[in-house]
Amino acid sequence: MIVEHLSLVDFRNYATAELALNPGPNVLVGRNGQGKTNLAEAIVFLATLGSHRVSSDAPMVRDGHEAAIVRARLAHGQRKVLIEVQINRQGSNKARVNGAPGRTADLPRYAHVVLFAPEDLQIVRGDPSARRRFADQLLIQRTPRMSAVLGDYDRVLRQRTALLKSARARGIRADALTTLDVWDDKLIALGSEIIDARTRLAADLQPGVADAYAAIAGADHDPRLQWAQSIRGGDPEEGSAQAAGDGADPPGPGDAAAPERTADLFRAALVARRAAELERGLTLVGPHRDDLVLRVRDLPVKGYASHGESWSVALALRLASAELLRHESPAGDPVLILDDVFAELDADRRRRLADLTAGYEQVVVTAAVEEDIPEVLHRHVVRIHAGTISDERAATADEGPEAADG
Template identity: 50%
Template sequence: MHVSHLTLHDFRSYGAVDVALEPGVTAFVGRNGQGKTNLVEAIDYLSRLSSHRVATDAPLVRSGAPQAVVRAAVVKDGRTAVLEVEINPGRANRGRINRSPLPKVRDLVGLVRTVVFAPDDLTLVKGDPSDRRRFLDDLLVLRIPRLAGARADYERILRQRNTLLKTAGAARRGGEGALATLGVWDESLARVGGELLAHRLRLVDDLRPFVGTAYEAVARGARRDDAAIEYRASVGVPDDREQRTASTLAEAILAGIEERRRDELDRGVSLVGPHRDELLLSLGHGDADGSTRLPVKGYASHGESWSFALALRLASYELLRADGDDPILVLDDVFAELDTGRRAQLAELVAGAEQVLVTAAVPEDVPPALAGVRYTVADGTVTRDA
């Protein structure tokens, strides 16, 4: 899979731009603030309908413009499809395939798949649990696009339930109406949450061996067993993986909600469900029983933390490849953050991907292993180098 053409209208700093792309490596080189990251961000947005840089759509639309359009010609198995998303802050976005409107914009999710390496990846290791949950859910949706709907439903249910909990907490002194309504939202949260939890658990099991292999590849002197990931749920999870079904986990979430009912009413927030879970990252020294493992956050050195973050991205790439498609790799200003050794290791590991898109402030930041097509980005123009 690769993108053969990218067209932007009123996206970020660009009023209009057209860029022809090829398989292999393409580097966008330019000083900070010239718009090189905007190009790769647009492709990533088309993949997931969210940005790796901002939390909302509003900053994606050029100042003064009512909407932005991202259009890309995507080649897969020798066939080309034109994917398009119209970004309308404050209103519903719209999606098209080959100019034909889609019933739901999220039908675009997963049609083009990207894995993005960026300077902010260090938050996967050092950031809050929400950063690691987002990492899992983004990857999950790329593997199973229909879960974009479940993810959106869960977030909507959670907002509604939290609002009701605040009301119900006060209602304990004056009425039972809100408490009765709360039961309906309990069922909804458990049902959708059980589905998400089942898929997350399966994803972590599938991802685990790739993380170990990737860490061994990027960390000096590391062994495959050094890096480990484990999923910690806010409810009890059966040891038998065959029993970790959506319905079984929904029952566990309902039981957890009942157990924490008083605390939830007192605090006015939902304390049980996938939104309270954590992806645990740990490092050891090749010990099979994990007896000397320590959490990466708070114990790993800066270099080890970077290696673990890179391993998570590389593992994501390899897992998606194992599913049958080469995702598009985006290396967004990441080489400037790495020392010479890790820079060379990462370049060698990804050089064979079907399509690699690199951004860099100066040509020297692009490793020799990623020599390919190069564009200069300056003053709102994108020019292919001779």
């Protein structure tokens, strides 16, 4: 897949923006705060329906405006498609495909993107929410209908939690709260699908993560991925839970009994924790409490891995994601976006990462310092200055970088 052209209206610091991109490597150069990452964020939003920087949509709308527009012309081989999303500060977003109204949830069917960013270090070192977010954004690209499943689960979770808080405030006992059973059924149906999809995703990523880690770090320590699930006891959010696979095999794509097994575990866990949930006014069981446990040398990456090992695991997760989409998508390679990543790496890891990504159909690199970009990725250069985009190809031969910035 190729992003041929990106258009923005009232997105972040851009009143309007037009960006033409080439097949192969594209380098966006500009000092920090000029708008490079905003362009990357806009492309990522079309593919994941979310931002890698903020958890809500409102910050992406330019100050003083109620909506932003992100529009992209994509090429899937010889086929062209124009997709557009209106990001509203309040209310639901709206989408168009080839000029006709469409569902926002359908946009990831057309746009496949894998982003590498400094924030990726939080995937391996941060809270469980960062790892859940990584997994769920990849799930949406892999299976776009999961966007609706995840959204429905969040809505049911909010309703169920509100009921628990109300019951707690009114002193209602667990055996008298019969309406909770209805929300339990909905939570279990949606949550079991998410749990099984995440478990399959971890298993499918495992070989690619091991290969990418070896290529980046030059080490033979295979990282391991495994979900710690609250339905199996304990609470990953509070540092305790049994992983899927500890005493039971994780469900596979062809395991017809997997949904029933997960649903049974989920229901039993809700029954066991109901008193605690009423006492705390929280839903303590479900995929919103799970954690993706990452290990290197049989030790958790979080808390034990060095800075270099942590970065290598984070990059390996992204490379494995790209390879997974590459092999599964009829649209071809995902677009790779390397957002200010090379500044974080030593020279050896820069070279290894550049070599691993240079063969993709399209790569977009952002950098504050042009010299940080390895030569294999240093081709089409676009300069960004205070929200102004200047394509280096448009500059005359006697113009220097300062003229091109203007």
